[in-house]
Amino acid sequence: xxxxxxxxxxxxxxxxxxxxxxxxxxxxxxxxxxxxxxxxxxxxxxxxxxxxxxxxxxxxxxxxxxxxxxxxxxxxxxxxxxxxxxxxxxxxxxxxxxxxxxxxxxxxxxxxxxxxxxxxxxxxxxxxxxxxxxxxxxxxxxxxxxxxxxxxxxxxxxxxxxxxxxxxxxxxxxxxxxxxxxxxxxxxxxxxxxxxxxxxxxxxxxxxxxxxxxxxxxxxxxxxxxxxxxxxxxxxxxxxxxxxxxxxxxxxxxxxxxxxxxxxxxxxxxxxxxxxxxxxxxxxxxxxxxxxxxxxxxxxxxxxxxxxxxxxxxxxxxxxxxxxxxxxxxxxxxxxxxxxxxxxxxxxxxxxxxxxxxxxxxxxxxxxxxxxxxxxxxxxxxxxxxxxxxxxxxxxxxxxxxxxxxxxxxxxxxxxxxxxxxxxxxxxxxxxxxxxxxxxxxxxxxxxxxxxxxxxxxxxxxxxxxxxxxxxxxxxxxxxxxxxxxxxxxxxxxxxxxxxxxxxxxxxxxxxxxxxxxxx
Numbered sequence: 001x002x003x004x005x006x007x008x009x010x011x012x013x014x015x016x017x018x019x020x021x022x023x024x025x026x027x028x029x030x031x032x033x034x035x036x037x038x039x040x041x042x043x044x045x046x047x048x049x050x051x052x053x054x055x056x057x058x059x060x061x062x063x064x065x066x067x068x069x070x071x072x073x074x075x076x077x078x079x080x081x082x083x084x085x086x087x088x089x090x091x092x093x094x095x096x097x098x099x100x101x102x103x104x105x106x107x108x109x110x111x112x113x114x115x116x117x118x119x120x121x122x123x124x125x126x127x128x129x130x131x132x133x134x135x136x137x138x139x140x141x142x143x144x145x146x147x148x149x150x151x152x153x154x155x156x157x158x159x160x161x162x163x164x165x166x167x168x169x170x171x172x173x174x175x176x177x178x179x180x181x182x183x184x185x186x187x188x189x190x191x192x193x194x195x196x197x198x199x200x201x202x203x204x205x206x207x208x209x210x211x212x213x214x215x216x217x218x219x220x221x222x223x224x225x226x227x228x229x230x231x232x233x234x235x236x237x238x239x240x241x242x243x244x245x246x247x248x249x250x251x252x253x254x255x256x257x258x259x260x261x262x263x264x265x266x267x268x269x270x271x272x273x274x275x276x277x278x279x280x281x282x283x284x285x286x287x288x289x290x291x292x293x294x295x296x297x298x299x300x301x302x303x304x305x306x307x308x309x310x311x312x313x314x315x316x317x318x319x320x321x322x323x324x325x326x327x328x329x330x331x332x333x334x335x336x337x338x339x340x341x342x343x344x345x346x347x348x349x350x351x352x353x354x355x356x357x358x359x360x361x362x363x364x365x366x367x368x369x370x371x372x373x374x375x376x377x378x379x380x381x382x383x384x385x386x387x388x389x390x391x392x393x394x395x396x397x398x399x400x401x402x403x404x405x406x407x408x409x410x411x412x413x414x415x416x417x418x419x420x421x422x423x424x425x426x427x428x429x430x431x432x433x434x435x436x437x438x439x440x441x442x443x444x445x446x447x448x449x450x451x452x453x454x455x456x457x458x459x460x461x462x463x464x465x466x467x468x469x470x471x472x473x474x475x476x477x478x479x480x481x482x483x484x485x486x487x488x489x490x491x492x493x494x495x496x497x498x499x500x501x502x503x504x505x506x507x508x509x510x511x512x513x514x515x516x517x518x519x520x
Contacts (some may be wrong), residue, residue, distance in 0.1 A: 045173040048249065049185035050192075055119065055242060057193020058235050059126075059155035060151050063087050065198030067152065069147075069312070070137065070205070070228060074298045077440070077477070079145040082432025084296070084426070086152035091162040091423035094415050098264035100164040107336035109251030111169035115162055116243060122158040123239030125151065130232035137228050164415075169251070169389045171222050189318070199316040201231050208308055268416055270514040276507045285418070285424045287346065290489030292425070292432045294353045294386065298360065302379070303477050305363040315380060319387045335398035339501045344398070345392035346497065350489040352386050357482045396422065400504075404512040434479060439477030444469045 063086050071080055104113040126466030129151045136143040157434050170185070188363040203209045210218050215224045271277055299312060334341060359382060364375055371377065404414045442455035455471035463469040 007146045014116060042244035046185055047478070048246075048328070049166070049170055049173060051242060052115070052246075053186050053189025054161055054193040055189075055239060056159045056166070057190040057195075057250065058238075059122065059152065059159050059198025060090070060190070061194035061201070062231075063152045063156050066205070067148070067204050067228075068296075068300065069142070069202060069303060070250070071120060071148070073141040073224060075145055077297075079431045080300075081430040081437075082145050082150070082431040083149050086149045086156055087158035087426055087429075088152065088423075090163075091419060092162055094268065094419040096161065097164045098261045098268075099416055100161060101168060102261045111165045112246065112249070112251050114165040115169075116247060118158045118162045118165075119239050119243040119246070122155055122162075123152060123236045123243065125158075125240065126232045126236030129155075129235070130229045133227075133232060134229040145256075164458045174252075195316070195320070197231075197235075200224060202312065203314075205231075206308075218289050222239055241278070266346040267413075267514075271413060272372040274512065274514060276504070276511040279500065279503055282421050283504065285422045285427070287492065287497070288425045288430045290353055290485045291349050292428045293436075293478070293485040294349065294356060295390075295425075296429055296432060297436055297478055297481065298356055301343040301360050301365070301476075305360065306365060307379075308368075318380065319383065322384050322387050324390045326388050327395050330392050330395040330399075334396055336403075338396040338399035339401070339505050342393050342396035343497065345389040345396065346493070348385060348389035349393070350486070352382060352389070353482060353489060356382060357479055360478065369496065393506060404509065421462050421516065432485075435481045435484065439475065439480040441475040442471045442473045442474065445472055446470070496509045 034399055050456050068083065071083060075083075100114055104110040108116065132147065132151070135141070167186075205224040205228065207222060207224050209438070210224045211221065213223060215221075272281070303312070330341060359378060364373070367373070367417070405417075444451040444455050444463035446455040446463065446467040451463065451467070451469065453467070453469075456462055463471050
Protein backbone atom coordinates (compact mmCIF):
# COMPACT_ATOMS: atom_id res chain seq x y z
CA UNK A 1 0.00 0.00 0.00
CA UNK A 2 2.75 2.44 0.98
CA UNK A 3 4.71 1.72 -2.22
CA UNK A 4 1.68 2.54 -4.35
CA UNK A 5 1.15 5.80 -2.45
CA UNK A 6 4.84 6.67 -2.83
CA UNK A 7 4.87 5.90 -6.57
CA UNK A 8 1.68 7.87 -7.07
CA UNK A 9 3.15 10.81 -5.21
CA UNK A 10 6.34 10.75 -7.26
CA UNK A 11 4.47 10.60 -10.57
CA UNK A 12 2.01 13.36 -9.68
CA UNK A 13 2.44 16.99 -10.59
CA UNK A 14 0.99 19.66 -8.33
CA UNK A 15 -1.67 21.87 -9.81
CA UNK A 16 -2.48 25.50 -9.42
CA UNK A 17 -5.56 26.79 -11.31
CA UNK A 18 -7.29 30.05 -10.56
CA UNK A 19 -10.99 29.88 -9.85
CA UNK A 20 -11.95 31.39 -13.20
CA UNK A 21 -10.10 28.67 -15.11
CA UNK A 22 -11.69 25.99 -12.94
CA UNK A 23 -15.13 27.30 -13.79
CA UNK A 24 -14.24 27.30 -17.49
CA UNK A 25 -13.01 23.70 -17.22
CA UNK A 26 -16.25 22.68 -15.57
CA UNK A 27 -18.29 24.42 -18.24
CA UNK A 28 -16.39 22.49 -20.90
CA UNK A 29 -16.98 19.17 -19.14
CA UNK A 30 -20.64 19.64 -18.11
CA UNK A 31 -23.18 21.46 -20.24
CA UNK A 32 -26.14 22.95 -18.34
CA UNK A 33 -29.01 24.94 -19.80
CA UNK A 34 -29.60 28.32 -18.21
CA UNK A 35 -33.33 27.67 -17.97
CA UNK A 36 -34.75 24.33 -16.89
CA UNK A 37 -36.26 22.47 -19.83
CA UNK A 38 -39.98 21.87 -19.92
CA UNK A 39 -41.27 18.41 -19.03
CA UNK A 40 -42.63 17.88 -22.55
CA UNK A 41 -39.23 18.63 -24.05
CA UNK A 42 -37.51 16.36 -21.55
CA UNK A 43 -39.84 13.52 -22.52
CA UNK A 44 -39.24 13.97 -26.24
CA UNK A 45 -35.47 14.25 -25.77
CA UNK A 46 -35.52 11.10 -23.63
CA UNK A 47 -37.41 9.25 -26.36
CA UNK A 48 -34.83 10.44 -28.89
CA UNK A 49 -31.95 9.16 -26.76
CA UNK A 50 -33.65 5.80 -26.24
CA UNK A 51 -34.17 5.54 -30.00
CA UNK A 52 -30.53 6.39 -30.78
CA UNK A 53 -29.21 3.90 -28.22
CA UNK A 54 -31.71 1.32 -29.48
CA UNK A 55 -30.28 1.67 -32.99
CA UNK A 56 -26.76 1.14 -31.62
CA UNK A 57 -27.91 -2.06 -29.94
CA UNK A 58 -29.06 -3.63 -33.23
CA UNK A 59 -25.62 -4.41 -34.74
CA UNK A 60 -24.25 -5.26 -31.29
CA UNK A 61 -26.96 -7.88 -30.72
CA UNK A 62 -26.23 -9.41 -34.10
CA UNK A 63 -22.43 -9.37 -33.73
CA UNK A 64 -22.17 -10.56 -30.14
CA UNK A 65 -25.31 -12.70 -30.08
CA UNK A 66 -27.23 -14.02 -33.07
CA UNK A 67 -24.70 -14.32 -35.87
CA UNK A 68 -22.24 -16.59 -33.95
CA UNK A 69 -25.17 -18.94 -33.30
CA UNK A 70 -26.14 -18.92 -36.98
CA UNK A 71 -22.53 -19.59 -37.99
CA UNK A 72 -22.10 -22.42 -35.49
CA UNK A 73 -23.19 -25.22 -37.85
CA UNK A 74 -21.51 -23.69 -40.90
CA UNK A 75 -18.01 -22.76 -39.71
CA UNK A 76 -15.32 -24.11 -37.41
CA UNK A 77 -14.71 -22.66 -33.96
CA UNK A 78 -11.51 -21.06 -35.22
CA UNK A 79 -13.48 -19.29 -37.95
CA UNK A 80 -16.09 -18.18 -35.42
CA UNK A 81 -13.16 -16.87 -33.40
CA UNK A 82 -12.11 -14.85 -36.44
CA UNK A 83 -15.62 -13.43 -36.65
CA UNK A 84 -15.38 -12.39 -32.99
CA UNK A 85 -12.77 -9.85 -34.11
CA UNK A 86 -15.68 -7.84 -35.52
CA UNK A 87 -16.48 -6.73 -31.97
CA UNK A 88 -13.08 -5.12 -31.36
CA UNK A 89 -13.98 -1.54 -32.44
CA UNK A 90 -16.34 -1.18 -29.49
CA UNK A 91 -13.45 -1.92 -27.18
CA UNK A 92 -11.11 0.55 -28.90
CA UNK A 93 -13.25 3.65 -29.33
CA UNK A 94 -11.06 5.55 -26.88
CA UNK A 95 -8.49 5.81 -29.70
CA UNK A 96 -10.64 8.16 -31.78
CA UNK A 97 -13.05 9.61 -29.18
CA UNK A 98 -11.12 12.93 -28.95
CA UNK A 99 -11.80 13.51 -32.65
CA UNK A 100 -15.52 12.90 -32.18
CA UNK A 101 -15.57 15.35 -29.27
CA UNK A 102 -13.53 18.06 -30.99
CA UNK A 103 -14.30 18.06 -34.72
CA UNK A 104 -17.71 18.97 -36.13
CA UNK A 105 -19.64 21.04 -38.67
CA UNK A 106 -21.43 23.96 -37.04
CA UNK A 107 -24.29 23.90 -39.53
CA UNK A 108 -25.17 20.27 -38.74
CA UNK A 109 -24.27 20.45 -35.05
CA UNK A 110 -21.52 19.05 -32.87
CA UNK A 111 -23.11 15.63 -32.42
CA UNK A 112 -25.28 15.36 -35.54
CA UNK A 113 -22.15 15.95 -37.64
CA UNK A 114 -21.18 12.42 -36.66
CA UNK A 115 -24.51 10.69 -36.01
CA UNK A 116 -26.16 11.50 -39.36
CA UNK A 117 -23.41 10.12 -41.66
CA UNK A 118 -22.70 7.17 -39.37
CA UNK A 119 -26.34 6.07 -39.36
CA UNK A 120 -26.65 6.52 -43.11
CA UNK A 121 -23.53 4.43 -43.79
CA UNK A 122 -24.75 1.75 -41.37
CA UNK A 123 -28.20 1.61 -42.95
CA UNK A 124 -26.86 1.33 -46.49
CA UNK A 125 -24.30 -1.31 -45.41
CA UNK A 126 -27.06 -3.42 -43.83
CA UNK A 127 -29.05 -3.30 -47.06
CA UNK A 128 -25.98 -4.35 -49.04
CA UNK A 129 -25.15 -7.08 -46.52
CA UNK A 130 -28.65 -8.52 -46.96
CA UNK A 131 -27.82 -9.19 -50.62
CA UNK A 132 -24.81 -11.27 -49.56
CA UNK A 133 -26.64 -13.22 -46.84
CA UNK A 134 -29.44 -14.01 -49.28
CA UNK A 135 -26.95 -15.83 -51.53
CA UNK A 136 -25.30 -17.67 -48.63
CA UNK A 137 -27.39 -18.22 -45.50
CA UNK A 138 -30.73 -18.46 -47.29
CA UNK A 139 -29.23 -20.64 -50.05
CA UNK A 140 -27.67 -23.07 -47.56
CA UNK A 141 -24.13 -22.04 -48.52
CA UNK A 142 -21.46 -21.43 -45.88
CA UNK A 143 -20.58 -17.71 -45.89
CA UNK A 144 -17.03 -16.45 -46.23
CA UNK A 145 -15.91 -15.70 -42.69
CA UNK A 146 -13.70 -12.80 -43.78
CA UNK A 147 -16.53 -11.08 -45.65
CA UNK A 148 -18.88 -11.54 -42.67
CA UNK A 149 -16.20 -10.27 -40.28
CA UNK A 150 -15.53 -7.25 -42.48
CA UNK A 151 -19.23 -6.36 -42.73
CA UNK A 152 -19.90 -6.53 -39.01
CA UNK A 153 -16.55 -4.96 -38.12
CA UNK A 154 -17.64 -1.84 -39.99
CA UNK A 155 -21.14 -1.95 -38.42
CA UNK A 156 -19.68 -2.18 -34.92
CA UNK A 157 -17.16 0.56 -35.77
CA UNK A 158 -20.05 2.82 -36.79
CA UNK A 159 -22.01 1.97 -33.63
CA UNK A 160 -18.99 2.56 -31.37
CA UNK A 161 -18.30 5.96 -32.92
CA UNK A 162 -21.98 6.91 -32.73
CA UNK A 163 -21.96 5.92 -29.06
CA UNK A 164 -19.31 8.57 -28.36
CA UNK A 165 -21.41 11.24 -30.08
CA UNK A 166 -24.70 10.20 -28.46
CA UNK A 167 -23.12 10.10 -24.99
CA UNK A 168 -21.89 13.65 -25.51
CA UNK A 169 -25.23 14.86 -26.88
CA UNK A 170 -27.02 13.44 -23.83
CA UNK A 171 -25.23 16.03 -21.67
CA UNK A 172 -27.00 18.87 -23.49
CA UNK A 173 -30.28 17.12 -24.30
CA UNK A 174 -30.87 16.22 -20.65
CA UNK A 175 -29.28 18.85 -18.45
CA UNK A 176 -29.49 19.97 -14.84
CA UNK A 177 -31.66 17.80 -12.62
CA UNK A 178 -32.70 15.65 -15.60
CA UNK A 179 -29.16 14.62 -16.52
CA UNK A 180 -29.48 11.37 -14.56
CA UNK A 181 -32.05 10.20 -17.13
CA UNK A 182 -29.25 9.82 -19.68
CA UNK A 183 -27.95 6.59 -18.15
CA UNK A 184 -31.50 5.24 -17.94
CA UNK A 185 -32.05 6.01 -21.63
CA UNK A 186 -28.77 4.30 -22.47
CA UNK A 187 -29.59 1.16 -20.50
CA UNK A 188 -33.13 0.87 -21.87
CA UNK A 189 -32.17 1.65 -25.48
CA UNK A 190 -29.12 -0.60 -25.75
CA UNK A 191 -30.83 -3.49 -23.99
CA UNK A 192 -33.90 -3.20 -26.22
CA UNK A 193 -31.77 -3.16 -29.38
CA UNK A 194 -29.64 -6.07 -28.21
CA UNK A 195 -32.74 -7.96 -27.05
CA UNK A 196 -34.46 -7.51 -30.41
CA UNK A 197 -31.40 -8.55 -32.43
CA UNK A 198 -30.52 -11.50 -30.23
CA UNK A 199 -33.46 -12.93 -28.31
CA UNK A 200 -36.41 -11.98 -30.51
CA UNK A 201 -34.62 -12.47 -33.83
CA UNK A 202 -33.15 -15.82 -32.83
CA UNK A 203 -36.58 -17.06 -31.75
CA UNK A 204 -38.30 -15.88 -34.94
CA UNK A 205 -35.46 -17.36 -36.99
CA UNK A 206 -35.88 -20.76 -35.32
CA UNK A 207 -37.98 -23.25 -37.30
CA UNK A 208 -38.81 -25.18 -34.13
CA UNK A 209 -39.99 -22.13 -32.20
CA UNK A 210 -42.13 -20.81 -35.05
CA UNK A 211 -43.66 -24.25 -35.73
CA UNK A 212 -44.55 -24.65 -32.07
CA UNK A 213 -45.83 -21.16 -31.28
CA UNK A 214 -46.68 -19.21 -34.45
CA UNK A 215 -47.15 -21.72 -37.29
CA UNK A 216 -49.74 -19.50 -38.98
CA UNK A 217 -47.03 -16.92 -39.72
CA UNK A 218 -44.71 -19.39 -41.46
CA UNK A 219 -44.78 -19.20 -45.24
CA UNK A 220 -42.40 -22.18 -45.35
CA UNK A 221 -42.69 -24.84 -42.59
CA UNK A 222 -38.99 -25.62 -42.96
CA UNK A 223 -37.91 -22.06 -42.11
CA UNK A 224 -38.45 -19.51 -39.39
CA UNK A 225 -40.57 -16.41 -39.80
CA UNK A 226 -37.64 -13.97 -40.02
CA UNK A 227 -34.41 -14.66 -41.92
CA UNK A 228 -31.10 -12.88 -41.37
CA UNK A 229 -31.58 -11.29 -44.79
CA UNK A 230 -35.01 -9.96 -43.85
CA UNK A 231 -33.82 -8.66 -40.51
CA UNK A 232 -30.88 -6.80 -42.08
CA UNK A 233 -33.24 -5.16 -44.58
CA UNK A 234 -35.62 -4.14 -41.81
CA UNK A 235 -32.76 -2.74 -39.71
CA UNK A 236 -31.27 -0.84 -42.63
CA UNK A 237 -34.62 0.76 -43.36
CA UNK A 238 -35.05 1.75 -39.69
CA UNK A 239 -31.62 3.41 -39.69
CA UNK A 240 -32.40 5.48 -42.78
CA UNK A 241 -35.90 6.49 -41.63
CA UNK A 242 -34.68 7.59 -38.19
CA UNK A 243 -31.88 9.51 -39.87
CA UNK A 244 -34.42 11.41 -41.93
CA UNK A 245 -36.31 12.57 -38.83
CA UNK A 246 -33.09 13.30 -36.93
CA UNK A 247 -31.95 15.70 -39.65
CA UNK A 248 -34.61 18.21 -38.53
CA UNK A 249 -33.77 17.99 -34.82
CA UNK A 250 -32.18 21.22 -33.61
CA UNK A 251 -28.99 20.83 -31.60
CA UNK A 252 -28.17 23.30 -28.81
CA UNK A 253 -24.96 24.13 -26.94
CA UNK A 254 -22.89 25.06 -30.01
CA UNK A 255 -21.46 28.22 -28.40
CA UNK A 256 -19.55 26.39 -25.67
CA UNK A 257 -15.78 26.06 -25.75
CA UNK A 258 -14.48 22.71 -26.95
CA UNK A 259 -11.13 21.26 -25.91
CA UNK A 260 -8.70 20.53 -28.70
CA UNK A 261 -7.90 17.02 -29.83
CA UNK A 262 -4.38 17.43 -28.46
CA UNK A 263 -5.64 18.44 -25.01
CA UNK A 264 -7.94 15.44 -24.74
CA UNK A 265 -5.23 13.02 -25.84
CA UNK A 266 -2.87 14.58 -23.29
CA UNK A 267 -5.40 13.91 -20.52
CA UNK A 268 -5.64 10.26 -21.55
CA UNK A 269 -1.86 9.87 -21.72
CA UNK A 270 -1.25 11.46 -18.31
CA UNK A 271 -3.95 9.35 -16.68
CA UNK A 272 -2.60 6.08 -18.09
CA UNK A 273 0.88 6.86 -16.68
CA UNK A 274 -0.28 6.77 -13.06
CA UNK A 275 1.03 3.63 -11.27
CA UNK A 276 -2.37 2.96 -9.72
CA UNK A 277 -4.07 3.25 -13.11
CA UNK A 278 -1.54 0.92 -14.72
CA UNK A 279 -2.25 -1.66 -12.04
CA UNK A 280 -6.00 -1.26 -12.57
CA UNK A 281 -5.72 -1.56 -16.36
CA UNK A 282 -3.78 -4.82 -16.10
CA UNK A 283 -6.41 -6.09 -13.69
CA UNK A 284 -9.20 -5.22 -16.16
CA UNK A 285 -7.40 -6.98 -19.01
CA UNK A 286 -6.88 -10.32 -17.26
CA UNK A 287 -9.67 -11.05 -14.80
CA UNK A 288 -12.27 -11.97 -17.47
CA UNK A 289 -10.06 -14.51 -19.26
CA UNK A 290 -11.24 -17.56 -17.23
CA UNK A 291 -14.89 -16.75 -18.03
CA UNK A 292 -14.64 -16.59 -21.83
CA UNK A 293 -15.13 -20.34 -22.25
CA UNK A 294 -18.32 -20.05 -20.16
CA UNK A 295 -19.73 -16.97 -21.84
CA UNK A 296 -18.76 -17.66 -25.46
CA UNK A 297 -18.49 -21.45 -25.88
CA UNK A 298 -21.08 -23.09 -23.62
CA UNK A 299 -24.10 -21.73 -25.51
CA UNK A 300 -22.70 -23.02 -28.81
CA UNK A 301 -21.91 -26.40 -27.25
CA UNK A 302 -25.45 -26.74 -25.92
CA UNK A 303 -26.87 -25.98 -29.38
CA UNK A 304 -24.44 -28.51 -30.85
CA UNK A 305 -25.70 -31.15 -28.41
CA UNK A 306 -29.29 -30.47 -29.45
CA UNK A 307 -30.48 -27.81 -27.00
CA UNK A 308 -33.41 -25.91 -28.62
CA UNK A 309 -32.31 -22.47 -29.83
CA UNK A 310 -35.63 -20.91 -28.93
CA UNK A 311 -35.05 -21.68 -25.25
CA UNK A 312 -31.84 -19.69 -25.38
CA UNK A 313 -33.94 -16.67 -26.24
CA UNK A 314 -36.51 -17.54 -23.58
CA UNK A 315 -33.80 -17.73 -20.93
CA UNK A 316 -32.61 -14.27 -21.99
CA UNK A 317 -36.11 -12.95 -21.26
CA UNK A 318 -35.98 -14.44 -17.76
CA UNK A 319 -32.49 -13.03 -17.23
CA UNK A 320 -33.58 -9.44 -17.73
CA UNK A 321 -35.43 -8.95 -14.38
CA UNK A 322 -32.62 -10.80 -12.58
CA UNK A 323 -30.11 -8.35 -14.04
CA UNK A 324 -32.22 -5.35 -12.99
CA UNK A 325 -32.74 -6.60 -9.43
CA UNK A 326 -29.07 -7.59 -9.09
CA UNK A 327 -27.98 -4.16 -10.31
CA UNK A 328 -30.23 -2.34 -7.82
CA UNK A 329 -29.13 -4.44 -4.86
CA UNK A 330 -25.44 -4.23 -5.79
CA UNK A 331 -25.64 -0.48 -6.30
CA UNK A 332 -27.12 0.00 -2.84
CA UNK A 333 -24.41 -2.03 -1.13
CA UNK A 334 -21.29 -0.88 -3.00
CA UNK A 335 -20.09 1.32 -0.14
CA UNK A 336 -16.47 2.43 0.08
CA UNK A 337 -15.04 -0.96 -0.91
CA UNK A 338 -16.99 -2.01 -4.01
CA UNK A 339 -14.34 -4.43 -5.26
CA UNK A 340 -14.92 -6.57 -2.17
CA UNK A 341 -18.49 -7.04 -3.41
CA UNK A 342 -17.09 -7.62 -6.91
CA UNK A 343 -15.16 -10.62 -5.54
CA UNK A 344 -18.41 -12.48 -4.83
CA UNK A 345 -19.33 -12.26 -8.50
CA UNK A 346 -15.87 -13.48 -9.51
CA UNK A 347 -16.09 -16.56 -7.27
CA UNK A 348 -19.61 -17.34 -8.54
CA UNK A 349 -18.55 -17.15 -12.18
CA UNK A 350 -15.46 -19.26 -11.58
CA UNK A 351 -17.53 -21.94 -9.80
CA UNK A 352 -19.84 -22.09 -12.82
CA UNK A 353 -16.87 -22.49 -15.18
CA UNK A 354 -15.81 -25.51 -13.11
CA UNK A 355 -19.28 -27.10 -12.86
CA UNK A 356 -20.74 -26.43 -16.31
CA UNK A 357 -18.61 -29.07 -18.15
CA UNK A 358 -20.39 -31.76 -16.12
CA UNK A 359 -23.77 -30.29 -17.12
CA UNK A 360 -22.75 -30.31 -20.80
CA UNK A 361 -21.29 -33.82 -20.51
CA UNK A 362 -24.53 -35.33 -19.20
CA UNK A 363 -26.83 -33.65 -21.71
CA UNK A 364 -29.79 -36.01 -22.38
CA UNK A 365 -29.18 -36.54 -26.09
CA UNK A 366 -31.98 -37.78 -28.27
CA UNK A 367 -34.68 -36.26 -26.07
CA UNK A 368 -36.80 -33.23 -26.89
CA UNK A 369 -36.30 -31.04 -23.86
CA UNK A 370 -38.98 -28.92 -22.24
CA UNK A 371 -39.65 -27.72 -18.71
CA UNK A 372 -40.92 -31.14 -17.64
CA UNK A 373 -37.25 -32.15 -17.45
CA UNK A 374 -35.24 -31.29 -14.36
CA UNK A 375 -32.25 -30.78 -16.64
CA UNK A 376 -33.95 -27.75 -18.20
CA UNK A 377 -34.39 -26.13 -14.78
CA UNK A 378 -30.74 -26.84 -14.00
CA UNK A 379 -29.68 -25.01 -17.17
CA UNK A 380 -31.95 -22.10 -16.23
CA UNK A 381 -30.41 -21.99 -12.74
CA UNK A 382 -26.87 -21.89 -14.14
CA UNK A 383 -27.91 -19.18 -16.61
CA UNK A 384 -29.38 -17.00 -13.86
CA UNK A 385 -26.38 -17.52 -11.58
CA UNK A 386 -24.04 -16.52 -14.40
CA UNK A 387 -26.15 -13.44 -15.08
CA UNK A 388 -26.14 -12.55 -11.37
CA UNK A 389 -22.37 -12.92 -11.12
CA UNK A 390 -21.76 -10.82 -14.23
CA UNK A 391 -24.13 -8.08 -13.06
CA UNK A 392 -22.58 -7.90 -9.59
CA UNK A 393 -19.11 -7.59 -11.09
CA UNK A 394 -20.20 -4.98 -13.63
CA UNK A 395 -22.07 -2.75 -11.17
CA UNK A 396 -19.44 -3.02 -8.42
CA UNK A 397 -16.74 -2.22 -10.95
CA UNK A 398 -18.75 0.81 -12.09
CA UNK A 399 -19.07 1.98 -8.48
CA UNK A 400 -15.30 1.79 -8.11
CA UNK A 401 -14.77 3.72 -11.36
CA UNK A 402 -17.10 6.47 -10.16
CA UNK A 403 -15.36 6.70 -6.81
CA UNK A 404 -11.85 7.16 -8.24
CA UNK A 405 -12.60 9.24 -11.34
CA UNK A 406 -11.26 12.77 -11.56
CA UNK A 407 -14.32 15.01 -11.98
CA UNK A 408 -12.27 17.50 -13.98
CA UNK A 409 -12.10 15.18 -17.00
CA UNK A 410 -14.50 12.44 -15.95
CA UNK A 411 -15.75 11.64 -19.45
CA UNK A 412 -12.29 10.83 -20.79
CA UNK A 413 -11.35 9.07 -17.57
CA UNK A 414 -14.38 6.75 -17.63
CA UNK A 415 -13.98 6.11 -21.35
CA UNK A 416 -10.44 4.92 -20.72
CA UNK A 417 -11.48 2.52 -17.95
CA UNK A 418 -14.59 1.20 -19.71
CA UNK A 419 -12.72 0.71 -22.98
CA UNK A 420 -10.00 -1.38 -21.35
CA UNK A 421 -12.64 -3.32 -19.40
CA UNK A 422 -14.50 -4.13 -22.65
CA UNK A 423 -11.24 -5.13 -24.29
CA UNK A 424 -10.57 -7.53 -21.41
CA UNK A 425 -13.67 -9.49 -22.40
CA UNK A 426 -12.94 -9.40 -26.13
CA UNK A 427 -9.25 -10.06 -26.77
CA UNK A 428 -9.21 -13.64 -25.34
CA UNK A 429 -12.13 -14.89 -27.46
CA UNK A 430 -10.15 -15.74 -30.56
CA UNK A 431 -7.62 -17.72 -28.55
CA UNK A 432 -10.33 -19.62 -26.66
CA UNK A 433 -12.12 -20.53 -29.89
CA UNK A 434 -8.80 -21.62 -31.38
CA UNK A 435 -8.03 -23.69 -28.28
CA UNK A 436 -11.38 -25.50 -28.52
CA UNK A 437 -10.91 -26.18 -32.22
CA UNK A 438 -7.32 -27.40 -31.76
CA UNK A 439 -8.25 -29.84 -29.00
CA UNK A 440 -11.31 -31.18 -30.87
CA UNK A 441 -11.04 -34.32 -33.01
CA UNK A 442 -13.68 -36.21 -34.98
CA UNK A 443 -13.73 -39.45 -37.00
CA UNK A 444 -15.71 -40.31 -40.13
CA UNK A 445 -17.65 -43.56 -39.86
CA UNK A 446 -19.31 -44.91 -43.04
CA UNK A 447 -20.80 -48.37 -43.52
CA UNK A 448 -19.43 -49.42 -40.16
CA UNK A 449 -15.87 -48.51 -41.10
CA UNK A 450 -13.65 -45.79 -39.67
CA UNK A 451 -12.32 -43.70 -42.54
CA UNK A 452 -9.32 -41.43 -42.58
CA UNK A 453 -11.27 -38.36 -43.70
CA UNK A 454 -11.21 -34.92 -42.01
CA UNK A 455 -14.34 -34.22 -40.00
CA UNK A 456 -13.93 -30.62 -38.94
CA UNK A 457 -17.19 -28.61 -39.22
CA UNK A 458 -16.03 -27.11 -42.53
CA UNK A 459 -14.92 -30.50 -43.92
CA UNK A 460 -17.92 -32.71 -43.15
CA UNK A 461 -19.32 -32.81 -46.67
CA UNK A 462 -16.72 -35.35 -47.82
CA UNK A 463 -17.88 -37.73 -45.10
CA UNK A 464 -21.57 -37.04 -44.71
CA UNK A 465 -22.73 -35.89 -48.14
CA UNK A 466 -20.43 -37.84 -50.46
CA UNK A 467 -20.01 -41.09 -48.50
CA UNK A 468 -23.19 -41.06 -46.43
CA UNK A 469 -21.14 -41.36 -43.27
CA UNK A 470 -21.34 -39.71 -39.87
CA UNK A 471 -18.75 -37.52 -38.17
CA UNK A 472 -18.33 -38.77 -34.60
CA UNK A 473 -16.57 -36.52 -32.10
CA UNK A 474 -13.82 -38.49 -30.41
CA UNK A 475 -12.50 -35.60 -28.31
CA UNK A 476 -14.41 -32.42 -27.52
CA UNK A 477 -12.03 -29.48 -27.21
CA UNK A 478 -14.41 -27.65 -24.90
CA UNK A 479 -13.43 -29.81 -21.91
CA UNK A 480 -9.65 -29.19 -22.13
CA UNK A 481 -10.37 -25.49 -22.67
CA UNK A 482 -12.61 -25.45 -19.59
CA UNK A 483 -9.87 -27.17 -17.57
CA UNK A 484 -7.34 -24.57 -18.66
CA UNK A 485 -9.81 -21.80 -17.76
CA UNK A 486 -10.51 -23.21 -14.30
CA UNK A 487 -6.79 -23.64 -13.63
CA UNK A 488 -6.09 -20.07 -14.68
CA UNK A 489 -9.03 -18.78 -12.66
CA UNK A 490 -7.85 -20.55 -9.50
CA UNK A 491 -4.34 -19.18 -10.02
CA UNK A 492 -5.75 -15.66 -10.28
CA UNK A 493 -8.03 -16.18 -7.28
CA UNK A 494 -5.23 -17.46 -5.07
CA UNK A 495 -2.21 -15.50 -6.21
CA UNK A 496 -3.43 -12.28 -7.82
CA UNK A 497 -7.01 -11.16 -7.15
CA UNK A 498 -6.98 -10.70 -3.32
CA UNK A 499 -3.76 -8.69 -3.18
CA UNK A 500 -4.63 -6.57 -6.20
CA UNK A 501 -8.15 -5.80 -4.95
CA UNK A 502 -6.75 -4.81 -1.55
CA UNK A 503 -4.13 -2.51 -3.09
CA UNK A 504 -6.58 -0.85 -5.47
CA UNK A 505 -9.15 -0.18 -2.78
CA UNK A 506 -6.65 1.06 -0.19
CA UNK A 507 -4.94 3.52 -2.54
CA UNK A 508 -5.84 7.13 -1.61
CA UNK A 509 -7.98 9.12 -4.00
CA UNK A 510 -4.98 11.31 -4.76
CA UNK A 511 -3.28 8.28 -6.34
CA UNK A 512 -5.87 8.32 -9.14
CA UNK A 513 -5.60 12.00 -10.09
CA UNK A 514 -3.24 13.76 -12.49
CA UNK A 515 -3.12 17.54 -12.50
CA UNK A 516 -0.51 19.86 -13.87
CA UNK A 517 1.25 22.82 -12.46
CA UNK A 518 1.84 25.92 -14.49
CA UNK A 519 5.37 27.22 -14.53
CA UNK A 520 5.77 30.18 -12.25
